[in-house]
Amino acid sequence: MGFPHPIHAGETPVLSTHFGDPAARTFDGWSERGGYAALRTALGMAPEAIVDEVKASGLRGRGGAGFPTGLKWSFMPKDTSRPHYLCCNADESEPGTFKDREILRWTPHALIEGCAIAALAIRAEMTYIYIRGEYTEPHRILQDAVAEAYAAGALGADAFGSGKRLEMVVHRGAGAYICGEETAMMNSIEGRRGNPRIKPPFPAVAGLFGMPTTINNVETLAAVPHIITRGASWYSSLCLGNPKSTGTKLISVCGHVQRPGTYEITLGFPMRDLIFDLCGGMRPGRTLKAVIPGGSSVPIMTPAEVDGCATDYEGIAAAGSLLGSGGMIVMDDSTDLVYQVMRLARFYAHESCAQCTNCREGTAWTTRILERILRGEGKESDLALLMDLADNMTGKTICVLSDSCATPVVSGIQKFRADFDAYLTGAAAPVAVGA
């Protein structure tokens, strides 16, 4: 298990500073590297002060939605007549995304510390860290780290002698992408099928076990100790593009680059440089064909859209896609977009929870049409049908899994029409899939 790359000069290591250093995994090792100072500070702060600091930092949710973290925390009620809960979303399952995994397995105490501070901010005594079942190694490491933190007194009934209670439980998922959706995650922790819930009520009003709850992504929470220690103004000064996108972001890059891996950039960093400089560009003799910049649920970008695109929330939106989770899938000219769009549709069909009609039936039907096109049995009208089904699957269901399936279909057809036409005209050799 090696961290695959030395830190590149173009990176801004904050969360990733100690990636690849096994000594940072232990409580003592983490403390020696400055860890748990932020928690000690936060234990002496009023909850509102923590919220204000994080608000001022400009930190936004790193799971995909990009919602301002401090604002989300401020939705939690002030009174504690009912228990409050913090859920940490470590259900990293969005294809292309593997950045939280590095935090979980290299710096678990950064996450524990971030969770503890967030729990103080929202007046929660209990934190559930929901980790996907397939992350066996991060699960072991995180569980050991939590046990260490209890033993060291950072967690427990009297955290660091502050008189404040901070409890933490690692809850293991069991194979369901949709549990990364926050309301599905709460159902899963409660021992139910991971079905997304209707909102309202929002989690801050009635969340886990019906109580006020905040759900934050691993990377979001891991950034919090740095904000407490180094200050909101330091964090917000990390900005290369739009001032609404501050701080650093872990971008996990996979696919056809020479050096795939997780890179930490200051938001606003040029996407082209990320791909061609930090990640080493394409394999020899290959050219860039497509980029899915924020996990498989966001629109596919063309090389022209990548050029000049700033890697932040606004920059990628302006280029026609989304920063999302920061899981970047890079595809070179050897890639068959039809096959990959089918493969993504199949993923969503496999993961649909089965509640909403549009999603349950639409994801499966979309997959079958794409498979048929790949088999060389496509009709010209299939593309219009796929586009119309995508419309019927967008904005019409409880959660956005259905929309996520439609997104690559739509952007694939719109931007890579030639790949589809090749199958429809017989120019591309049929592929044996489905049926």
Added chain:
Amino acid sequence: MSIEATEAHQPVFVGAIRDRLETLQQSYPTRMALLLPALWMVQEERGWISDSSVHEVAAVLDLTPAYVRGVLTFYTMYHQHPVGRHFIQVCTTSPCNICGAEDVVAAVLAESGCGELGTTSPDGRFTVIEVECLGACGFATPMLIDDDFIESVTPDLVPALLARYP
């Protein structure tokens, strides 16, 4: 009536395992919240979750068997049928797919003797399935063999890798 229900069920939740479950209860305000952990415990002990285990879990957690089955079948990592001695899950979602995951699957199927996805090799040693995104896309192709997470598998590495799982 299924086969295992006619056999005497050896309960899982006795002694130390029952104690583990009840200790875990302290972390959750409801009994139902123990369902996923309890199913994991059954799978760790028995290798899969049989019909009679569903009934035991239901009884221990004060749920109905149908409810437990509904939850169990939602999560793909719980085995509803016995599997081989070693359970291999190869990621084949897009990011791995474009990096050659299908060749890795073919190599694993050939080397394991399974021949076909979802089946168990004749010697009972392996069961191989494709799995959707394992969340290690930069380390294509990742696979899980039992609880061992293995990164950057290529077809040529497969024989030596499987040899470590007798």
Added chain:
Amino acid sequence: MTDELVSVTVDGAVVQVPRGITIIEAAKHAGVLVPHYCYHPSLSSPAVCRMCLVHVEKMPKLVPACVTPVADGQVISVHAPAARKAREGVLEFLLINHPLDCPICDQAGECELQDFVFQEGQARTRYSEYAKRYNPVEDFGPDVLYVPNRCILCTRCVRFMEEMAEAPVLAVAERGDRAYIAIDPHHQLDHPWSGNVVDLCPVGSLVSRDFLHRARAWELDKSASICPGCTQGCNITIETRDEAVVRLRPRPNLEVNRHFMCDTGRLDYRWMNHGDRAEAPLVRDGDRLVAADWDAVVARLHLLVHDTTGPVVVLASGRASSESLGWLMRMLEARSTIAAMKVPIGDEAPLAGVPGLALRPERAANLAGGLMVGVRDAWADAIARVGSAGLVILHDVDLNDAEAAAIAGAGTLVHFATATDDRLPRADLILPVTMMAEEQGVYVNRDYRAQRYLPARTAPGMARPAWWAASRVWQRAGSERTVPTTTSEAFAALPAFGGLTHRDLGYGGRILDPAVVSR
């Protein structure tokens, strides 16, 4: 929810509706049915079918009408083009795996999928992929079959068993388009109220074994009625095909049974189709009974009421109408009468999720109605007095052999009968009467709610309601007496019911105050 009203516009119609109700309910006030599958007013709303999406002004997306509360001034469009397209899309999605086996499906004709596809769907499918999903029919319980291929996963059945029966034996299993409704293999859907899942199923996925292939929905005649099974008084519909009762189903009454009925009541209708009916009045002539006309029988009964001596014992059925019981008692007003109703006792079976709803131990629909007119719950006592009675009047009651033997030895026996009883060969008079499925009437339930039921089929032969015959006998005892010609008049004429007419009872029935109306 408060009494406060808000004003909303639904498809152009402005209506005042209670604050806090959902759009789907508000639309009903405007006479608009929002198409839906998963929504049911007696169950929680998961908003999963996505059929009830409607357009609301100023909302960025279409909203599910079943879970979105109304707001004052809201402008709702159920038939906006975007909403119609969304529903068209849902219908198409639902149909891609739905077999087009309507010709052999019991639900055809009363299928909400058929109805809404006909109303708003596309004429042809764009689904040209290979075979549809297939799973074999499963036996869920004594009366319920699951046809998974037709299932649209609305989950009403799952929620009924969980929320109403509080016996969650059904669950959604698996995910995506592989999902289906699962029952634990070692359990049966045998809860005493489980038959309701068949009614709740909007398609033909859950079907009744009892009703399987018995009739097509469009062949059925439906009549509003009251379940005769117990003192709960569940509102039901009696469904007949060619004069035969083939199915009982619950009829909504939020005060009594919401949308439900128990399986005992549901499946107990075969007696209504009894073939061997008393069709003509019979009078004793020496050692045999001979047919007579109603005038002769009424005259004969008048004589018996007048000329016999000693106490009269009336033995009545729990299914007798209030009108018939009332008029039998009135006919006997000059006599010392002991009247009792046979009240079979069974187990109580509550529907846990609905307070106050249960299959009651007292299996006599009109026990309270009887009490109001002087028919007591003292069956054993009445049977004991048969031997010393001057006149025994039997009203269509199921007797066991011991009771039949006691009555067979009675002095004078008059039988208001739906069927003759071979164990009672010495009856002096047999008057053919209608049963509840053939007459109008009022049952008073355990809460003293008086509820009407309507005839579902024609009476055989010369059978008439017992109140009619009894009132004609009563008329003969006084020259000034006028008698009712309709059941409603028969009801209104009984002092016990305070002059109320059938119309006064309304659709949902009316709670009577037994202390006031029955002095």
